Amino acid sequence: MFFNRRQFNLVFTAAPLLSAPVLAQDAGFDKLAESFLEGLWKLDPDAAVNAGRFEFGPQVSLPSAARRGRLRVFLKQWLAEFERQPEAPLNTSQRMDRAMLIAKIQSDLWRLDSLREWSWSPAEHNPAGLLDLLLNTDYAPLPERLKTLRPRLVALPAYYRAAQASLAGDGGITREHSELAIQQAPGVLGVLDDIARRAAEAGQAAAFKAPLAQARAAVNGYVAHLKRLLPTARRSFRLGAELYEPKFAHDIQSARTARQTYDFAQQRREEVLASMQAQAAALWPSVIGSEAPPADRFALIGRVIAKLSERHVKREQFVDEIRAQIPVLEAWIRDHDLLTQDASKPLVVRETPEYERGVAGAGIEAPGPYRPQDRTYYNVTPLDGLSDAEAESSLREYNHWILQILNIHEAIPGHYTQLVYANRAPSKVKALFGNGAMVEGWAVYGERMMIESGYGASPEMTLMWGKWHLRSVTNTVLDYGVHVLGMSEADAIDLLTRQAFQTASEAKEKWRRVQLSSVQLTSYFSGYSEIFALREQLKSRPGFDLKRFHEQFLSYGSAPVRLIAAEMLKA
Ligand code: ZN
Numbered sequence: 041m042f043f044n045r046r047q048f049n050l051v052f053t054a055a056p057l058l059s060a061p062v063l064a065q066d067a068g069f070d071k072l073a074e075s076f077l078e079g080l081w082k083l084d085p086d087a088a089v090n091a092g093r094f095e096f097g098p099q100v101s102l103p104s105a106a107r108r109g110r111l112r113v114f115l116k117q118w119l120a121e122f123e124r125q126p127e128a129p130l131n132t133s134q135r136m137d138r139a140m141l142i143a144k145i146q147s148d149l150w151r152l153d154s155l156r157e158w159s160w161s162p163a164e165h166n167p168a169g170l171l172d173l174l175l176n177t178d179y180a181p182l183p184e185r186l187k188t189l190r191p192r193l194v195a196l197p198a199y200y201r202a203a204q205a206s207l208a209g210d211g212g213i214t215r216e217h218s219e220l221a222i223q224q225a226p227g228v229l230g231v232l233d234d235i236a237r238r239a240a241e242a243g244q245a246a247a248f249k250a251p252l253a254q255a256r257a258a259v260n261g262y263v264a265h266l267k268r269l270l271p272t273a274r275r276s277f278r279l280g281a282e283l284y285e286p287k288f289a290h291d292i293q294s295a296r297t298a299r300q301t302y303d304f305a306q307q308r309r310e311e312v313l314a315s316m317q318a319q320a321a322a323l324w325p326s327v328i329g330s331e332a333p334p335a336d337r338f339a340l341i342g343r344v345i346a347k348l349s350e351r352h353v354k355r356e357q358f359v360d361e362i363r364a365q366i367p368v369l370e371a372w373i374r375d376h377d378l379l380t381q382d383a384s385k386p387l388v389v390r391e392t393p394e395y396e397r398g399v400a401g402a403g404i405e406a407p408g409p410y411r412p413q414d415r416t417y418y419n420v421t422p423l424d425g426l427s428d429a430e431a432e433s434s435l436r437e438y439n440h441w442i443l444q445i446l447n448i449h450e451a452i453p454g455h456y457t458q459l460v461y462a463n464r465a466p467s468k469v470k471a472l473f474g475n476g477a478m479v480e481g482w483a484v485y486g487e488r489m490m491i492e493s494g495y496g497a498s499p500e501m502t503l504m505w506g507k508w509h510l511r512s513v514t515n516t517v518l519d520y521g522v523h524v525l526g527m528s529e530a531d532a533i534d535l536l537t538r539q540a541f542q543t544a545s546e547a548k549e550k551w552r553r554v555q556l557s558s559v560q561l562t563s564y565f566s567g568y569s570e571i572f573a574l575r576e577q578l579k580s581r582p583g584f585d586l587k588r589f590h591e592q593f594l595s596y597g598s599a600p601v602r603l604i605a606a607e608m609l610k611a
């Protein structure tokens with residue numbers, strides 16, 4: 041999951057519509073933002089390529105102290121520049137852009153100098169994602185792509201030397217991120233094999249032979265170095281409150297603190313469980329039968345969910361079923377006046393391309409703001425590669441009801457709809473540095489909103505939505521619990537399985553994710569709860585209209601909910 045950047049990032053970024061009307065805006069500010077971005081791409085060509093600027097592909101950047109130093113100077117200059125810009129001449133969108141740029145730069149500086157992940161996480165240093173992106177994205181003919189990535193290949197030994205020099209001595213790295221880097225090495229070597237294959241295809245095998253051999257030796261050398269360090273690795277993977285609170289503030293941009301969000305999630309968890317308990321009790325006789333229901337809340341809910349999960353599509357129907365549901369969701373949104381959909385932008389459902397597979401499931405793949413010509417896809421990975429038992433487990437998870445909620449989340453009115461709206465407000469800043477909590481929060485809000493509108497109305501759907509919603513809430517409880525409160529692995533697994541009705545394999549995967557990442561898992565609940573609170577606040581005003589609320593909320597693009605709320609409450 042951490043190997044392929046395209047999958048992990050799942051950037052729901054927007055391609056600006058070039059023909060969109062330009063509102064009264066300060067051209068000077070837009071120029072300034074533009075020159076910041078161009079300067080940033082020069083210093084950070086990896087970020088440039090990830091954003092779709094493939095012409096930066098041949099530029100090598102090493103994870104060295106010198107490079108971090110140049111970046112620091114650049115960021116500090118631009119922070120001062122944007123802080124100097126007066127707000128008065130800017131329109132609403134530009135004011136949000138300015139706030140987001142300042143927040144992004146502050147966040148980058150904090151990462152460089154306080155979080156310092158480059159010093160304690162060996163997995164931070166992984167050149168394979170970019171090589172894979174340059175090799176396998178169809179932005180140019182193969183010979184040109186090989187030419188573009190060659191300098192990076194040649195620089196791999198220097199890359200790993202810089203990485204080793206960046207890592208803290210005296211065992212100040214974490215065991216978990218070291219093991220991850222070691223586990224990822226075969227994947228890195230796999231990308232090198234891929235390059236060898238494609239080079240041979242293009243008749244360039246000889247020219248790539250020596251750099252590939254040196255690159256392989258460099259990967260193996262890094263692994264050997266990490267294996268030597270491993271026995272002394274003693275930094276905890278847990279962030280601790282001192283780093284967690286500022287990271288939450290930088291990444292989520294919430295009006296609440298991490299602690300407040302955690303407390304709020306605990307409260308929401310209790311509400312959801314109480315209503316799931318009532319629904320499960322009501323469903324018990326028809327779903328389970330005359331057997332006496334267990335007194336324990338979790339046992340009661342778990343039994344009913346397990347039985348209902350038997351209703352699912354056949355494995356070979358998985359992709360077709362998802363494809364069939366999209367027009368149903370579109371019709372529901374239209375017929376229930378929930379928001380206006382742009383009919384000229386139909387969503388293309390496709391099987392995930394082979395080279396992007398590896399993480400099961402479904403997700404929106406959208407082009408970055410520099411690739412407006414590329415299409416947006418709803419990638420669905422068919423269950424082909426799984427054993428019968430694995431396929432059955434996936435199908436029970438994505439059962440009759442949950443599969444519909446998944447489509448609501450990923451596609452309509454979730455991520456895809458949000459993306460279409462974001463595209464209408466052309467802002468490169470929001471498209472590039474969009475707020476993850478707004479994006480995920482909208483998708484989670486969309487699930488609730490659809491259930492409220494009566495979609496799929498049945499006690500079974502309500503219970504299954506409860507399970508799905510509980511997952512977002514539990515993500516927050518888990519992340520804060522593990523990183524700040526020292527939650528043990530056994531307690532985490534119990535929270536996820538017995539108390540949130542997830543499968544053992546899903547829980548295991550989540551435990552791994554929470555050790556290797558931090559804060560991101562809180563984005564779902566944090567964003568959702570702020571959007572929901574905003575709606576409830578506006579609802580109390582006369583003339584509130586749900587459709588108008590949705591359309592206005594989405595019209596600001598992927599800005600932090602806190603900033604959107606301030607605008608919407610102003611009126
Ligand atoms: Zn089954």
Ligand code: ZN
Pocket residue numbers: 449450455480483
């Ligand atoms: Zn999502």
